[in-house]
Amino acid sequence: MFGFSTTLTKSNLKSLVKINGFLYAIPDEMLSLHTTHSPSFLYTRMMFTAIIATYKVCHAFGCSGSDILAAMDTAVSDGVNIMSLSLGGVPKPYYQDSIAITALGGFQ
Numbered sequence: 001m002f003g004f005s006t007t008l009t010k011s012n013l014k015s016l017v018k019i020n021g022f023l024y025a026i027p028d029e030m031l032s033l034h035t036t037h038s039p040s041f042l043y044t045r046m047m048f049t050a051i052i053a054t055y056k057v058c059h060a061f062g063c064s065g066s067d068i069l070a071a072m073d074t075a076v077s078d079g080v081n082i083m084s085l086s087l088g089g090v091p092k093p094y095y096q097d098s099i100a101i102t103a104l105g106g107f108q
Helices: 010-017 039-043 065-077 098-107
Strands: 030-033 062-064
Touching: 030 065, 062 065, 065 098
Parallel strands: none
Antiparallel strands: 030 062
């Protein structure tokens, strides 16, 4: 995903839409964590050369999409090869799913 993350009012968004080159805005969404809060389950049957990296993105009120995307970008920069995200939300087409789009960008 190419772009930036920011907080916009409806008025800000109306102004931004008028700018040449603007493609679209994706509202931030809150997702729920669907697994244990501990990565200890990942350590079973693990290769002894594997490196486990964990990134805290969820809070008491949920997991914001923008925090998840930032952690995914950091993980790719850190050289992570496999990501496991156990999150729940409203299903949507892949082309509207910012997490799916970001995951695809990690492969490129």
